[in-house]
Amino acid sequence: MTTRRRTPSRGGGDTAAASVIDELRAVCDDVRTATPDDAVDGIRPVLVARPGDPDGVSTVLRASTANGLRAVARGAGTRSTWGAAPTAVDLVLDVSRLDAVLTHAAGDLVVTVQPGLALADLQAALAPHRQRLALDGCTPRGTIGGTVATAFSGPLRYRFGSVRDLVIGITVVLADGTVAKSGGTVVKNVAGYDLGKLYTGSLGTLGVITELTFRLHPLPEARRWVTVTTPDPRRAAVAVAAVRGSQNDPVAMEVDRPGPGAPVTVGVALEGVEEGIGARADEVARLLGADAVVADAPPDWWATLPHDPSTGTGAVLTAEPTALATVLADAPGALRGSAGVGVLAVGLDPATVATDLAALRRLASAHGGSAVLRCAPPDVKAELDVWGPVSALPLMRRLKDEFDPQHRLAPGRFVGGI
């Protein structure tokens, strides 16, 4: 069964497909024929299965793989243009019914959830306990599972780390239906391999996530955002370095540059108690420069991408923090992101994305980083190398072969055609 890119995998009418549908319907109460809206990065699947519980994910995947189907997991589907396009998709495994908060151990600052839960809904459930998952989303409906599968982190990563640092336990279903967990429900735990790290950012190529446990953090009593806008990229970079080198303990340090040559806004977020935060904000404002502004709310661009997360064209540029001035001066596109960490999102024009991506890769390689095309419309992406150079690729291929020997999970969506 070979399928070429951008053609529907199989006709829905043949008898083999009909028997597969029967088999899937026997194990899952919600199986339907796919519509054009179910396309994954331009590739239209044949079927969509929407199991109602984690066991259903296992039985569906077992049946699907046994029949040679290629499956892609989906939450809200807001990031289905991320990564490379799959070479073929027969089945979309929709986990949106798995949307429960399973346990919230408030006193232990730990929560266990299902992957189909929207990140925003989780935050709403935690807020009455004055707690949060210290992660920023990028789409209003985006799910926790999608956030982990795409390893998406926003401004708070400067202080609290990225997705990988917050996942403390994971349960996955492998292509053959095996259910496996790693980690647990306590924050401090070194028993066994940390498969949560492996699954974070793996774009569904190693298995389907059915349960996630996170460490939580208290919601702060007080917050301030200090911003300054300057036409001079060097001044912006100096400001970021000054705050990073100070002892004001910011939780986020972001920059926003709407386009090449445009003024740069530096934004620093502080959290803490009412008694001390005013003085810290004033001190950060002093470090940022005379025209810095202290506010009780974030600037409107805060924790958003400089491109549409679902339909836009965007890249991720990483570089050593000291390269910030050069990046702000020379990088194409619209830049926004964690200057303090050295990870920026780049909004790109589809018409110039090939040359822009090449320019970003030159910048990245000069400063220890990488430039990855995060998302783009299918016809734009088809002509591009999404990933750029990848270290240890042979090992990654062996890993894929071990976890998904027949390459039935999101084939082609990851690095090196994995």
Place this chain on the structure above:
Amino acid sequence: MTATLRLLAAEFETALGADSVITDRQRLRTYECDGLAHHRVVPAIVVLPETAEQTATVVKACATARVPFVARGSGTGLSGGALPHAEGVLIVTSRMRRILEVDPANERAVVEPGVINLDVTRAAAPHGYYFAPDPSSQQVCSVGGNVAENSGGAHCLKYGFTTNHVLGVEVVTPDGELVWFGGTTHDAPGYDLLGAFVGSEGTLGITTKIVVRLLRAPEAVRCLLAAFPGVDEAGTAVSSIISDGVVPAAIEMMDALAIEAAEAAVQCGYPQGAGAVLIVELDGPAAEVEHTFGAVEQRCTEAGAFEIRIARDDAERALFWKGRKSAFAAVGRISPDYIVQDGVIPRTVLPAVLRKITELACGTGVRVANVFHAGDGNLHPLVLFDDAIPGEAQAAEEVSGAILDLCISHGGSITGEHGVGMDKSQYMPRMFTDDDLDTMQRLRCAFDPAGVSNPGKVFPTPRLCGEVPGRHKAPHPLQAAGLAEQF
């Protein structure tokens, strides 16, 4: 020594020089154990490479000859992770001890695996930075060992573990290739092999360079020592501090027996008559710390603290910590032998589990001293015994195992920071199903299909790579036929 091993030793001598290879039995004995000293195995060969390339040469030769190898840093591990293989090669990283780069502007340092943990902070301190993981052995343990074990320490409550503080590693994979996972920036494209590698206890290869993150030193550090009538009251204080939304840099607890040992060893002068002491440390911007510190003090008083001491300077703070940091060794003053456990429980069940540990101890007559990272529920029960008295060691092992069962039944873990090693591998099936363990084996098989990298550690009876997952009751047919070996 077998012919294969003799040939390997000769090959190493040619490649690395005779002074980097040890085959003399007396000298080999130096390396027969790590910090878990009651397990001893003399390795066949010890090599002391000085570079990444030499390490790769050694590993490649081992892989070709299908001879198992074990990596060792300073040998301070407490789970037998660096216990040698009798028919294998011990690769000691202590000659790779250079700090290659300290780059405060990018908040990182690049070090070789044999560099001592505290030396990273010493090198970064003049710039106002430090390396956060602080295991109690930080004056002697190596950064390579920290990476292998995903070491924690008292301050990981707020700052996380080694895995949160490593940006990249250069690794010799079990087939002898030199590769980088991660680098000097975050979010390298592809699978997070760095995340999988950190904490893999030497079963996925050996690090030869490590890029560590450095943190800006906090503006203020405040530390208090609170004495309580018993562990229940101290446990209540911990819960109310955390539920206030405070994340202290550290909260440590010691019970009466642990205090007695520490007093005997280092005369730390803790308050008389304390059934438990808490050490609480806060750090951050001065105004934040001042405000929160007052609230913490109040919580301790409300929970029943009968004396609270506040460190006036670094010297007093060091004195508070002296008793805590010396606790393991101090137990030697009150008992000839002891087992250190490392189980973890959810913080909220701390008082209940401590009561059950007391009942266990009373029921068996085995004494248990409790020292632990209370903030994150990481217990370090010290199970005391005298090996000279018949039956005591066995009784201590049983109590120790029962404590781990308690941790698992309360939703915790068998190890919070010491690692599984060879010490706790038999407990892994109590925490994980066969499917869980087989899935972890898939990762191992991707890295080490021949099973030569620290075999026999972490997992109880691993399947051979390439075979269908599932626990085997009888010897594998390939083993029975003499075609394969399970190390």
